Amino acid sequence: MKVLAFSGSLRTGSWNEQLLAIAVKGLLARGVEVDAWNFKAANIPVYDPDTSDANPPAAMVDFKARVRGATGLLIACPEYNYSYPGALKNLIDFASRPPEQNPFKGRVSAQLGATNGPGGTLQAQVMLRHVLSALGCHTLPGAFTVSRVSEALDAQGLKDERQKKNLDGFLDRFVDELKLRSR
Numbered sequence: 602m603k604v605l606a607f608s609g610s611l612r613t614g615s616w617n618e619q620l621l622a623i624a625v626k627g628l629l630a631r632g633v634e635v636d637a638w639n640f641k642a643a644n645i646p647v648y649d650p651d652t653s654d655a656n657p658p659a660a661m662v663d664f665k666a667r668v669r670g671a672t673g674l675l676i677a678c679p680e681y682n683y684s685y686p687g688a689l690k691n692l693i694d695f696a697s698r699p700p701e702q703n704p705f706k707g708r709v710s711a712q713l714g715a716t717n718g719p720g721g722t723l724q725a726q727v728m729l730r731h732v733l734s735a736l737g738c739h740t741l742p743g744a745f746t747v748s749r750v751s752e753a754l755d756a757q758g759l760k761d762e763r764q765k766k767n768l769d770g771f772l773d774r775f776v777d778e779l780k781l782r783s784r
C-alpha cells in the first residue's frame with residue numbers, strides 16, 4: 602500500500618507543503634509507505650499536444666510511473682482565484698495523455714488544502730475533485746483544509762486539538778479506503 606504525496610504549489614516555503622508534511626507523518630505512523638514527489642524540482646513544461654505525447658520529458662515519464670505504482674494519491678492544493686493552480690492542472694493534463702495510458706484510473710485520491718484566507722481552499726477542492734473523478738480516481742469524500750493557516754501552524758504542526766483530531770479522522774478514512782482498494 603503506497604501513497605504518492607505531492608503539493609500543487611511551486612512556492613518556496615509553501616503552506617501546502619507544510620500541511621502535506623504533517624499528513625505524510627500521519628500516514629507513516631499508520632504503516633503506509635509514502636513516495637514524496639517534489640513538483641517544483643520536476644520542472645514540468647507546459648503540455649503541448651503537438652509534441653508532448655510523442656516526446657514527454659523524463660520527469661513526466663517518472664511522475665506517471667510513480668502514479669501508476671501507488672494505490673493512493675495525497676495532494677495538497679492551494680486555491681488560486683477560486684480554483685486550483687494552473688500548474689497543477691497542467692501536470693494532471695500532461696500525465697493523463699494518451700488516454701489509454703491514463704495512470705490516475707483506479708487510484709484513491711485524498712485532498713488537503715491550506716490558505717491564509719478565510720475560505721480554506723474549498724472552491725479549489727471542488728474543482729480538483731471534479732477533474733480527478735473524470736480521470737477515474739476514487740476521490741475520498743471531503744478534504745482536510747486549513748484557513749488562516751499562518752495562525753494554525755507552528756514548528757510542531759497543527760496547534761488546535763480539534764483540527765488535529767479532524768486530520769486523524771481524515772487519514773483513518775483514507776487508510777480504510779486504501780485497504781479496500783488494494784485487496
Ligand SMILES: Cc1cc2nc3c(=O)[nH]c(=O)nc-3n(C[C@H](O)[C@H](O)[C@H](O)COP(=O)(O)O)c2cc1C
Pocket residue numbers: 610611612614615616617618679680681682683684715716717718719720721722
Ligand atoms: C494568483 C493567485 C490567486 C490567489 N487566489 C486565492 C483564492 O482564490 N483564495 C485563497 O484563499 N487564496 C488565494 N491566493 C493566496 C494563496 O492562498 C496563497 O498564495 C497561498 O500561500 C498559496 O499556497 P502555498 O503557500 O502553498 O503556495 C491566491 C494567490 C495567487 C498567487
